Amino acid sequence: MQGTRVTRTQYGFRTLQESSAKMCLKVTGYPLPEITWYKDDVQLHEDERHTFYADEDGFFAMTIDPVQVEDTGRYTCMATNEYGQASTSAFFRVLKVEKEAxxxxxxxxxxxxxxxxxxxxxxxxxxxxxxxxxxxxxxxxxxxxxxxxxxxxxxxxxxxxxxxxxxxxxxxxxxxxxxxxxxxxxxxxxxxxxPDPDKNHVAPEFQATIEDVECDEGDEVRFKSVITGDPNPDIIWMINGIPLTESEKIRFISEDGICILIIKDVTRHFDGTVTCQGTNRLGTTSCDGRLKVRVPPAPPSFAKPLEDRIVQENAVVGGLKLMNGNSLL
Structure with missing residues (x-):
């Protein structure tokens, strides 16, 4: 049994573009080694331009036909059997064919x-x-x-x-x-x-968010936030997700990024989550605060007391029908 050894090789050569080139070598070893060809450490396979030759005497060759400029590089032949491995390399340069001036x-x-x-x-x-x-x-x-x-x-x-x-x-x-x-x-x-119209613009961002407020019915309350953005954000105020509109009781103030919501004569219907939302073409952001409206305790009372009335039998009174025996259905 023998390890693998390359006994004949080439150390470098050159050829002209569009010609053919053959790389030949002799390898010894038993069993006869298997041969693998590489160009710049990338394995080559037989194709239209690359042809491999091997015989039982250990002669191996690779033919390139036709040769192209991109075939320039370092070629390596790797010989391997179960007892060892050997390799040899040569640099192959392709010269461009001279053309007519x-x-x-x-x-x-x-x-x-x-x-x-x-x-x-x-x-x-x-x-x-x-x-x-x-x-x-x-x-x-x-x-x-x-x-x-x-x-x-x-x-x-x-x-x-x-x-x-x-x-x-x-x-x-x-x-x-x-x-x-x-x-x-x-x-x-x-x-x-x-130019990018939004290059120097900034999405809305709150620098100060609104705070929770607790008040009594009938009080005046204020919510304040500070927002930045370019272009200047459009501001929407909401309570429990429902947008507010300005009125005698509701007022908005927005100046230099300071946003204020004023609610006069607060009722229990304003109790809930207050939201300030800012939007420009680069995005939307929001912040929330809690409005808790205290309702003072009070004894029961009738908003509208019952009144004495005279009606005919079988007549409907306030949605109820008076039947014989004075029973109500």
């Missing part, structure tokens, strides 16, 4: 854009030319440098400028210039960033 030009140009403040917006274009054009972005004729808010991507053919968290100050004319030794070209587009 051509001045730069835009296949797709920039388009005007409009977005809301805080959104992500991007300009994209496709270019061609040989040698590969150099590319520069400008805004209002000033060079634009990559930053956290401005991400620039360019692979020699596709160019993209991404603006994160767009602000009104980013409004302007954006230009991408491309050039090589055979010429120059440029494309321009406008960006309009619409």
């Amino acid at each position: 051509a001045p730069p030009r835009f296949v797709n140009t920039l388009k005007d854009q409009e977005c809301k403040e805080g959104e992500v917006i991007s300009f994209e274009c496709e270019v061609e030319g040989w040698p590969e054009p150099e590319l520069v972005w400008l805004v209002d004729d000033q060079p634009l440098r990559p930053s956290h808010d401005f991400k620039i991507e360019y692979d020699g053919m596709n160019a993209k400028l991404e603006i994160r968290d767009a602000q009104p100050d980013d409004t302007g004319v954006y230009c991408v210039k491309i050039q090589n030794e055979f010429g120059t070209a440029e494309s321009k587009a406008e960006l309009t960033v619409i």
Whole structure:
């Protein structure tokens, strides 16, 4: 029985784009090892461009056809059997095929854009030319440098400028210039960033809430709260969930965020939960207080006493019918 050992390998090579490439090696070990191929630590599988070869003598190979620029990277062959494991790696570089010299030009140009403040917006274009054009972005004729808010991507053919968290100050004319030794070209587009009308606004919030009040019937009571918000909140007063309206007995005062409810000649019907509610377009908030109306004790009394009356037999008196024998039904 034998562990696994790689006896022939390649240490690095390069090839031209669109050609084919084969990586070959000899592996010893018994039982014959299983082979796994990796590119930049990612396992490869056979497909239209990748073909694997193995024979009983321990010769293994991988063919890539056709080769693309993105195939550049470090390739690793891992050989494994039940007695051990061995690996070998080589760096593989793909060179671009030289093209016929051509001045730069835009296949797709920039388009005007409009977005809301805080959104992500991007300009994209496709270019061609040989040698590969150099590319520069400008805004209002000033060079634009990559930053956290401005991400620039360019692979020699596709160019993209991404603006994160767009602000009104980013409004302007954006230009991408491309050039090589055979010429120059440029494309321009406008960006309009619409300001957020609620950016500096604040939802309603109580800085001081109303307090519980206890009073006697006939008293005057006041409830006070302090609220902030931008735009200024609209205020609604409620008792037991029923909105109040101003009258001779009920008065509202609202000034500089101070909200006051005044109730004159309080009756027992006002006893319950008093609510102050503030609302603007960013939200709604409320606070509650208890109004307890004391009703003084009093002996029984008739609001309307009975009166002597003369009526005919079988007549209805106050909703009751007088029958023979003077009984009431």
